[in-house]
Amino acid sequence: MAERVGVYVCHCGSNIAGMVDCEAVARWAKENVSDVAVSRDYKFMCSSLGQAMIEEDIRKEGLTRVVVAACSPHLHEKTFRRACSNAGLNPYLMQMCNIREHVSWVAQERDPATEKAKSLISAAVARVKRQEPLEPMKVGVNPRTLVVGGGIAGLQATLELADAGYPVVLVERSPSIGGHMAQFDKTFPTLDCSACILTPKMSEAYQHENVTLYSYAELEEVSGSVGAFKVRIRKRARSVREDLCTGCGACIEKCPRKVVDNDFEVGLGYRKAIYMPFPQAVPKIPVIDRENCTWFQRGKCRVCEKMCQPGAIDYDQQDEIIELDVGNIILATGWKLFDCRKIPQYGYGRLANVFTNMEFERLCNAAGPTSGKIVLRDGKTEPRSVAIVHCVGSRDKNHNEHCSAVCCMAALKFGHLVLEKTGAEVYSFYIDMRTNQKMYEEFYCRLLEEGMHFIRGRVAEITDAARMPGEEGKLIIQCEDTLLGRQRRIPVDMVILMGALEPQADAKELGLKCGISCSMAGWYTERHPKLDPVATMTDGVFVAGACQGAKDIPAAVAQGAAAAARVMGMITKGTVEIEPVVASIDEEGCSGCRICNNMCPYNAIEYDAGRNVSRVITALCKGCGTCVAACPAGVITGSHFNNEQIGAEIEGILWDARAAAGRGAAAAV
């Protein structure tokens, strides 16, 4: 019996109809494409009315297949599959055809766009007729969640889940959780003490009965899929046994080896070879920096071992590999600072009193290297004038096009701290003042009143080449004041560069492990930028905080909580449906050559030695098709993407070639 296909062409408002003659396409399909029983166009197919139209046709017209020509299946495949199900049609007998992203949005002329839409619909109809009903597979959701990154976003997600009663594994790369927020003194716009609001969350997470923390650890490998991931974590050797260490710090105190701390103190302070990044570190367990330890480098010392009463020092400790099953993964790996040396005309690294924003955070911090005194690089002189340069490495085609979103506010915070602590003159050099969250503009106004100076213009150069009286011995900021419309030179004692927030150097690599992608700039790509900001294209993998884009603490916390809520929803439901699009092996034809076994990137093929055949483990298979192509006997089939379906699709797309050549398109191919 011939299939009865329904074709539905969506206008998407004017998104598609503005470039494609949708009415004509619908009419054409009915008249020219074989087995099309119904063909309609409509303003918004995804609306309830549009869906109802499809459902009614399935029932009344007895449709056996449906083609929806609209937007990307990423957006609405689920919607239309559901509509088919509602009307009793197997959802896998519906095919979407993307005439928005693939046609109207990229085309420049109406006629060829309309023709291309016809080709794609013809292909979809040819294919859908050969599709087979499939049943989605149900998989139980492991209630344990993996959170990667223990900054404020990751901590929030961890605590939300743990408080709701679900087990969480938190993996943090550095020796302590806390992220960048642990380095700050005050937080804008309220100026509350960063440590006071952060450290309680850190210890709460550590002590929580539902949280397992692996610090100084990294995620090495992920396999499986939503609901049932398998993860491998490498816990690096601390050289200190966590089960014995009491955190007394005697080892640190007596360690004779002092090195510059380029991590937490951003080069402004020192730490010992055995160290905790900061006194409130969580866990309160030191780690030996083997590269700088006298024992590891020269085979002498072992002072810490002698000092440690509980005997926790373990020089032979090895990295530990931990394998776990988890249901969902939340990535909250944050950001890294732009290397300000990349703009050499700003003098960072060459002119002593040019500081980065993170250095300045440490200078302001009461627990920092200067005990919170704002002083020049000599460690004693208080500056009488300070320049704050915005957008260093941000909004700059040579480096990052994005706005880092937080530095205008951080600059205001710095201005306030300088005025409060020193009485120096403070100049902000900005392009645009971006203070667009709750209470932010008010904070800007406050600084205007406090007497901070604002000069609108990008800084051209920071130099110590004095030109005029009053410039000797100073750092001179050369810039165009775009409000005055003239060049200005402002001599100051200290400069703070507001370096950009950039994606982590290994963001792409980690994303690949978890099956998610990054934007051109390197931030993790969310499922939908507006409507689904914490989910990703891979089910069961979520993102939160600054790894998804530069953002402030309130936004990072909101995303951490949002990601946790999404995960909780899945855990509560208990099962997830996974796509039945998997490979299967016809055991009759399998010679047991095992070529496919090693090809599969997901280790989803096992070998049955007894019967000498290979078999696909459906729960692990992602339907990528690698084995299908690799099998020398050609006995592996990828459901929903079998040869017949793809052949038909190609034949369909060439419908006009067939008409022109007057013979079978298959022959032409």
Add this chain to the structure above:
Amino acid sequence: MKYAFYPGCSLEVNAAAYDVSVRAVARVLGVELVELDDWNCCGATEYFSQDELTACAVIARNLALVEPSMNQLTAPCAACFLNLKKVDRLMAEHPDLGGKINEALAAGGLHYDPGRVRVRHLLEVIHTDVGEEAIKAKVVRPLTGLRVAPYYGCQVVRPYKDVDDPEYPVKMDELFRWLGAEVVDYPVKSHCCGGHMTQISEPEAFELIRRLLQSALEYDTDVIACLCPMCQLNMDAYQSRVNGMFNTSFHIPVLYFTQLLGLALGVPEKDLGFGKEIVSAGPVIHAKLAAC
């Protein structure tokens, strides 16, 4: 290593020291410079403001003269270099203009396809093509103790960004470090020397020159190294006039980078054009280099 060579007019007279030293170091470093047969003036900066098409055609003629067997052209003068590079790009980016230029060239039986010749400044050739290893291997008289301030000016590093960092270039710094000199890292190394402004408004031009000399002095410079005849002329020949105008007493020799390079490679001073500069470099060089 073989390059078509465009010396430019300055090197014939006022920058004769650049000319002899370029040829001398090229010989030692094994860089074969094949001078263009019948090259013409590049028109410097002025022609462009008069008539773009003529300015471009005059320059393109030199590109067209590069023998078909060669695909790289090098020029020691910053202005010539930029003009040649710019016209090659303009022709590629604006096929209309390229067509008109080729019509003009056709009158002389010539033709140029943009992109055929890669235009390189001599500094790139020495720094990047010859490279650190080969240069270090040939140093016989290291410039130990000599404080050299490399001066880049504008046209080699801007507006095109592919030669060096446009704001804070470093290639000459690296070269002098390979030669054993103490490199002066001073802040104005790529600021403008004023170019032809001396002919238009002396107070403006002299102020620009003063800033360069002032900064070099503050950073304890023995000698400034240039890569452009215009820059050299401005800082050297006008130095006493600058002193007069600002009541300063600058006395800083300004040489071509190839002169100092030649010295390190063991070329005799007399073959490097020493002594042609107005603020004499001899005393400081002899004092510093004899000491070690």
